[in-house]
Amino acid sequence: MTVLERLPLVSRSGLHVLIGFAAVAMVMPLLFSGSQLFTWTTALAWVLFATATSVLFGWTGLLSFGQAAFFGMGAYTMALLYERDPEMSGFVMLVVAALVAGVVAALFALFALRTSGAEFAILTLVLAQVLWLLTYRVDWLNGEEGFHGLFGVKILGGPLTSDLQLWYYTTAVVGVCVWLLWLLSRSTAGQAMRAVRDDPWRAAALGIRVRRVQVSAFAVSAAFSAVAGALIAQGQGVVSPGMLTFAISGEILVACLIGGTSKFIGPVIGAVVLIWSQTLMSNIFHESNIFVGLLLLVIVIALPGGFVSLPGRLAGRRRRRPAKGESAPPPSGAATASDDLVEEGVR
């Protein structure tokens, strides 16, 4: 029995998630400083982005090639709000960014979800491309120039004047958002999303309103992706059309894949691995993106279920290893299927 199973109140309330983030917030500045702490700050924002993407991709089974649309929407919303009213609280900006992205996503999903599968994925890609183009076409979005000065966004009455303050702020926001997503994953709504993913026809037969669940998942995913984008914008201090490119949408899907979507923590691990592999590789290799791509390819091929499948695979391998005098189990079939069930089904 795990510690959490002994403490059902903690488990149900997701208190361990908040405690985990609080611990990370306190420990990291003791271990890292300067650009390394900033990289962790960036990684945390991507943790939220990856977890939000997993709501759609992992929990609900909807593939989106356009998550950058909402990531960028959050960043641009914050920039526009800051330009209009520099005195506005950063927390209010985050909430507005989430609402804007959530509403746009819900409206988009109402129409786009008339399709499914690859068609839906392509429509999400089109949405992101249209928004990217709009940044060049709409004057007040400032084209290539984008926005700057977002270091000045006020949090609790003043701007964040150091990277340490930025770290604590980002950890707090990401911690609360991931906690909310944890609660959602354990709620009836979260279970409905997974039911829709596993078999939408059966889910509908059970009385679940499939379209409503999918639209809600899309909106929730977009809202939290927007918060992540706004956090990145604050961290960098600038917003530019690069935040809406397909590269961003692709990278966040890769983060989900390398972490694995069968467990809540999978995208968290994936985002950290992605950001740190990019950073460390660029310090080692000249054309680092090639090596980052190769590394991620190797991870995805070696661990199709992502990093979260690693313990299960290792345990399965130990179980399959025949003891002396026992015959070996069949090479495939029952054992593999059983492992897959453990990996995919049990949460």
Add this chain to the structure above:
Amino acid sequence: MSKNISRGAIAMTMAGALLLGACGGGSDDSGEASETVKIGVVLPFTGVQATIAELEGQGARVAADLINADGGVDGKWKIELVEVDDQLDPGRSATVMRDLNDQDVSLAIGGQTSDLCKSSAEASQRFNMTFIGAHCTSPTLVDPPITPNFFMIGQQMPDLADAIGKGLAERYPDIETWDVVTYDVEAMRQSWDVAKASMEEELGRTIEVGEQYAVPVSATTMRNEISGLEATGDKSKRGLFLGIYGAGTTSFIQQAAPTGLIDQYGVIAQTGVYWPTATALDGTAPSIYNVHDYFYACQETEENTAFVEAFEKATGEKPDTGAYQGYVAIKLLEAAITKAGSTDSAEVQKALEGIEIETPKGTTMTVGKDSHHGAGGVTTATLVGDPNAPQGVAIDDCTVVPAKK
């Protein structure tokens, strides 16, 4: 089970964190600070703009070598360049500026594009680093500067476009219609608008615009645009205005070559960097009337000769405008440190405001006290492939246009 795995994953993450901490580089010991001034060079040394960035970085290296060979800055400080790769990504530039700060670097140059200049300036402001945007050209970055620590020496696109517009009107008054291909970014679209206005002002008539295309900066194929240009019929009285640069120019020329399109135009003009593309074409580069801060063959000053010789000695190549900008940025910092009598970032920033230096072009660069822009004049010239010319490119018909007062 999932909770066990969650704990395992957390343990893995923490172990990774510890490992990263062990591997991570700490800040440099700055025991030699009194004799060495570290200057960061922030450029996209990898990726699609790597060729241009390498030349820009080499310009800075040559300037540092020449200054060091001459006894250092004000005879007191040897320059140590610290190069970092922003990978053409604003997010990455925010990180590498912190890398520089970790290495006790308080003065830096670089910034390939406007958004990179912005993110580098924003990040460096946090540590009160001085940042000179050597290669960005957008007027929105200066006057007032985006941050108090930011200075820009790339000549602004309106000045470049105005010069090429006037030069085209003077040299090619018979061109009746202009076809236009620009990157789909404000600065390059604006370059055509300004050049057109300047031509119209000089010629006293309205310029007719034929086909007009805006392509993404990342475009690797322009076959649709080339097909559109091909369909315009007789081109002897038509000009082609290219507001593209780097890989875009190479793509355009290579894809247009089989059609014979380029030879048909009365003149081709370009506001983006052409030199690296022209040299890569190994003596076959088409004739293009180009404008930029600098062309190595357009002036015969003592400083330019020394710069060109040193650059050629280091690389075997002639310097381009990006190399010149890297060179001037370092020379500007040298002048500011000398004026301030200190390498302290705040003092250097104060010294940079209103400073004047002589450039290898023979023009004076003046940094506006309030604008933080170093206006140093522009140069127009025709670049054409010539197997007998250095690097296979002849530079003719030069005009050095001093900065407007």
